[in-house]
Amino acid sequence: MTQYLDFEKPLAEIEGKAEELRALARNSAEMDVGDEAAALDTKAATLLDDLYKNLTPWRKCQVARHPERPHCRDYIDALFQEFTPLAGDRNFADDMAVMGGLARFNDQPVMVIGHEKGNDTKSRIERNFGMARPEGYRKAIRLMEMAGRFGLPVITIVDTPGAYPGKGAEERGQSEAIARSTETCLRIPVPLVSVVVGEGGSGGAVAFATANKVAMLEHSVYSVISPEGCASILWKDAEKMREAAEALRLTAQDLMKLGVIDRIVAEPRGGAHRDAPAAIASVGKALEAMLEPLMALDGPALVAERRKKYLTMGNQRLTA
Amino acid sequence: MNWITNYVRPRINSIFSRREMPDNLWLKCDSCGTMLFHRELTENLHVCTHCGHHMAITPRERFHALFDGGTFAEIAVPEPLADPLAFRDQKRYPDRMRSAQRDTGEKDAMLVATGEIGRTPIVAAAQDFSFMGGSMGMYVGNAIIAAAEEAVKLRRPLILFAAAGGARMQEGILSLMQMPRSTVAVQMLKEAGLPYIVVLTNPTTGGVTASYAMLGDVQIAEPGALICFAGPRVIEQTIREKLPEGFQRAEYLLDHGMLDRVTPRGDMREELISIVRMLLGLPPAIRGDLPPPDASELTQADTAAPAETAPAPEKAAKDAPADPKKPKAK
Numbered sequence: 001m002t003q004y005l006d007f008e009k010p011l012a013e014i015e016g017k018a019e020e021l022r023a024l025a026r027n028s029a030e031m032d033v034g035d036e037a038a039a040l041d042t043k044a045a046t047l048l049d050d051l052y053k054n055l056t057p058w059r060k061c062q063v064a065r066h067p068e069r070p071h072c073r074d075y076i077d078a079l080f081q082e083f084t085p086l087a088g089d090r091n092f093a094d095d096m097a098v099m100g101g102l103a104r105f106n107d108q109p110v111m112v113i114g115h116e117k118g119n120d121t122k123s124r125i126e127r128n129f130g131m132a133r134p135e136g137y138r139k140a141i142r143l144m145e146m147a148g149r150f151g152l153p154v155i156t157i158v159d160t161p162g163a164y165p166g167k168g169a170e171e172r173g174q175s176e177a178i179a180r181s182t183e184t185c186l187r188i189p190v191p192l193v194s195v196v197v198g199e200g201g202s203g204g205a206v207a208f209a210t211a212n213k214v215a216m217l218e219h220s221v222y223s224v225i226s227p228e229g230c231a232s233i234l235w236k237d238a239e240k241m242r243e244a245a246e247a248l249r250l251t252a253q254d255l256m257k258l259g260v261i262d263r264i265v266a267e268p269r270g271g272a273h274r275d276a277p278a279a280i281a282s283v284g285k286a287l288e289a290m291l292e293p294l295m296a297l298d299g300p301a302l303v304a305e306r307r308k309k310y311l312t313m314g315n316q317r318l319t320a
Numbered sequence: 321m322n323w324i325t326n327y328v329r330p331r332i333n334s335i336f337s338r339r340e341m342p343d344n345l346w347l348k349c350d351s352c353g354t355m356l357f358h359r360e361l362t363e364n365l366h367v368c369t370h371c372g373h374h375m376a377i378t379p380r381e382r383f384h385a386l387f388d389g390g391t392f393a394e395i396a397v398p399e400p401l402a403d404p405l406a407f408r409d410q411k412r413y414p415d416r417m418r419s420a421q422r423d424t425g426e427k428d429a430m431l432v433a434t435g436e437i438g439r440t441p442i443v444a445a446a447q448d449f450s451f452m453g454g455s456m457g458m459y460v461g462n463a464i465i466a467a468a469e470e471a472v473k474l475r476r477p478l479i480l481f482a483a484a485g486g487a488r489m490q491e492g493i494l495s496l497m498q499m500p501r502s503t504v505a506v507q508m509l510k511e512a513g514l515p516y517i518v519v520l521t522n523p524t525t526g527g528v529t530a531s532y533a534m535l536g537d538v539q540i541a542e543p544g545a546l547i548c549f550a551g552p553r554v555i556e557q558t559i560r561e562k563l564p565e566g567f568q569r570a571e572y573l574l575d576h577g578m579l580d581r582v583t584p585r586g587d588m589r590e591e592l593i594s595i596v597r598m599l600l601g602l603p604p605a606i607r608g609d610l611p612p613p614d615a616s617e618l619t620q621a622d623t624a625a626p627a628e629t630a631p632a633p634e635k636a637a638k639d640a641p642a643d644p645k646k647p648k649a650k
Contacts, residue, residue: 163530165550165558170568171576175529175549183503183535202487202496203530203549210500224487224496224527234409234489248492249405258404260493307507310500311465314458317404 002274005062008051014044048270055219057245061227063219064198065161068273070280071130072099072114072157075197078277079284080105080112086143088135092172095136097128097164100143105155106288108295111147113140113208114157117198130199131164134177137207141177141184148188153291156194156208161226162201181207186306189299193290195265195283196220196252197272212306213290215263216252217279219271222261223250249318259316263290349373351544365585374522374542374585378424379431379446382481386444386589389612392435395443397427397466400458405492413490416452424451428459429484432467434474436613438593438605443471446481449523454484456528457491461498464532468505477515477596482533486526495527502532510537515599517592520547520570520579538595540581540588541570547578 004012018040021033055063063069076083080103087094100113117130140156147154163174185192185208194211200222209222216222225233227245232238255261265279265286272279294302346355351373361368365385366375384390407413421427429451434443445467447454464480471478487495509516518536520529523546530549541547548568556563566572570582583591593605 163549165554167555167559167563167567170548170550170555173534173576173578176534176578178530178549179499179503179532179534182500182531183507186500186503186507203499203527206496206499206527207530210503222493224492225489230489243409247405247407247409248489250493255493258493260497307504310497310504313497313501314400314404314461314494317401318406 003066003068005059005066007059007062011044011047011051014040014047018044045269048274052219052267052270056242057221057248057251058227058242060219060251061199061221061241061245063271063273064221066271066273067119068276069198070272070276071119071198072116072159073119074276075157075280075283076103076112076114078280079287080110081107083112087139089138089142091135091138093133093135095128095133095139096126097130097132097160098136098139100140102152105153105291108153108291110153110155111143112155112157113143115160115204115208117159128164130160131162132160132204132207133164133166133169134172134174137163137177137181140208141181144181144184144188144192148190151190153191153193153295154188155287155291156192156211158194158196158200158205158209158222159198159220160201160204161199163204163207175203178203178207182210185210186310187303189303191291191294191297191302192306193287193294195287196222196261197283201226210306210310212294212302212309213263214261215265215283215286215290216255216261217265217272217283218252218267220252221245221250222252222255223248254318257316257318259313350375367585372543372584374544376449376483376522377585378450379426379448379481382446383431383433383435383444386437386592387433387435387612388437388439391612392433392444395432395434395466395470397430397432397459397463400462403490404458404494405490407490407492409490416490420452424448426451428457428463429454430460430463432463432470434470434476437479437589438597439613440593440597440600440602440605441474441476442479442596443467443474443476444479444481447483447528449483449485449521452488453486454528455486455488455495456484456498456502457488457495458498460484460488461501464498464502465505468508471514472508472512475512475514477517477600478509479517479519479592479596480532480536481519481521482524482528483521484524484526484528484533486528499527499531503535506532506535515596517595519588519592521545523547525549525551537599538581539579540583540591541573541579542588543570543582543584545570547573 018037021037025033083101083103085101099116103110103112115130116127118124118127144154192211194209194214196216198220202224227241228238230244230248231240252264256264263286265282268275268278345358347358347361348355349368352371354370366377383392403413426448429448430445432445467478506516516536517538518533520541524533525548546568552563552568573579574582597605
């Protein structure tokens with residue numbers, strides 16, 4: 001049973017009706033509702049297409065946060081073989097909001113690192129809703145450095161509301177950990193590719209997504225601040241998140257125009273959560289395509305390319 | 321009656337109130353409430369003479385106090401695209417920019433300069449909290465990169481005074497991209513083997529703390545400065561409990577191992593000179609108020625070794641090394 005977002009309500013009604021019809025038909029053999037149900041299905045499909053063709057930025061935020069959207073774990077399970085999770089920052093703890101480890105991607109050994117939000121109450125709490133603490137970033141730093149030493153490409157999967165704003169996180173140096181993680185991304189002499197699959201929440205995302213190539217799923221978002229946060233600061237009203245989402249230009253489409261990301265990965269009809277295997281496969285293809293040309297470059301060239309990319313960023317303006 | 325009370329009387333009052341002192345002559349300390357005479361406060365680098373509270377200081381004033389004889393040369397910062405997102409909240413971003421520029425007389429929230437401190441050539445960058453909360457956008461990113469490039473070119477250390485509420489939301493994702501951009505600048509310095517000293521001032525928060533402001537070789541903070549990633553209000557809302565006294569203040573961070581030192585503004589210059597000269601392997605500096613470097617004097621000092629005399633006699637006599645030469649690291 002799909003969870004519907006508020007703007008999907010009309011769709012929920014049609015799909016609900018179709019479901020009811022089918023249930024009726026199952027109970028009484030003489031009723032033939034096949035045609036009617038099929039008509040409703042077509043109607044639902046058209047509506048879904050229409051809804052998702054021109055999602056507003058705020059709706060994209062909602063889709064990006066959809067609880068059934070595939071998460072880091074799903075991508076790793078489907079796209080990588082021999083995944084061997086590596087844990088801990090060797091200083092304080094293992095942060096379950098960040099998962100990472102050795103794996104094979106198309107036979108190529110790689111280091112894969114990502115934010116994991118969890119998919120039920122228990123795992124969400126365990127994973128802290130994908131909000132990493134300093135330990136998480138320090139684990140990522142450790143893994144990236146290891147990848148650098150052994151010449152393994154690094155793949156990061158970004159999906160976080162942001163770094164965790166907590167007392168302990170601050171005391172243990174949340175900002176320092178993020179700064180060092182970004183710095184490590186820029187320093188390692190191996191290919192680094194990143195994909196934003198849900199929310200790219202501010203510094204917590206940059207710490208992983210400072211890469212040679214960055215892709216975003218069609219309905220994912222990547223922003224300096226959440227629309228709610230921005231609305232409460234600039235509009236003095238958190239309810240203005242729709243306006244803020246609009247103004248922040250946080251969609252994959254706008255980020256592509258601004259030259260901040262390199263590729264948009266199309267999502268199945270109605271968003272990644274409606275057909276997770278298809279979405280995951282598309283992400284796999286995008287990773288492959290981004291990684292392949294980088295494999296030919298040596299360490300210094302990779303580092304130089306990454307730095308140049310960020311130094312020259314920001315010369316593109318959004319038109320209209 | 322209404323007309324008189326609402327209109328005439330305020331007008332009369334306003335005419336008479338003009339005889340009051342100009343409001344910029346006295347300032348109230350944010351912390352202890354003492355009224356402070358403007359000139360005295362400026363001379364004390366905007367530190368309350370009564371309670372030692374550190375108030376905001378503009379980059380220009382800071383540089384004036386930092387550099388020998390108050391002399392420095394500004395480094396031009398490449399102008400970024402203006403308003404790349406066509407951002408509009410309750411006000412248009414270009415309007416906010418214009419009013420900030422008018423109020424501060426500065427182009428944006430960071431000033432970069434070269435000069436000498438204790439006869440030690442450095443590059444310095446200072447963030448301006450009075451300019452849109454010191455927020456980090458494209459210009460600030462460009463300023464940090466320009467500062468690092470200049471430092472590498474001249475083989476000088478970079479001292480950066482951070483002060484910011486965080487990233488500039490009006491530049492959206494591009495402000496966030498200043499985190500990796502400024503980090504590249506820091507890497508340039510590290511690879512060139514040049515010291516990068518960060519002085520964190522009140523407040524330094526958000527994306528600024530999570531990038532260049534936390535990557536210094538030496539991290540110094542001014543007393544009482546708020547330094548954090550997430551602000552106290554956000555944390556209180558998240559964890560729903562009161563935070564301890566002094567949480568996220570400079571002294572708290574020092575206790576938690578996040579800083580090297582907490583140094584009062586009045587001692588900062590001497591401390592920076594000392595640290596930078598040790599990191600560069602230079603002999604101890606001549607202490608005291610040095611006049612601005614002057615070409616003829618410099619060449620003279622280069623040739624005639626022990627001839628140079630320290631200009632601030634009372635301190636210099638005590639602290640000056642036997643050989644105060646080497647004014648320039650080449």
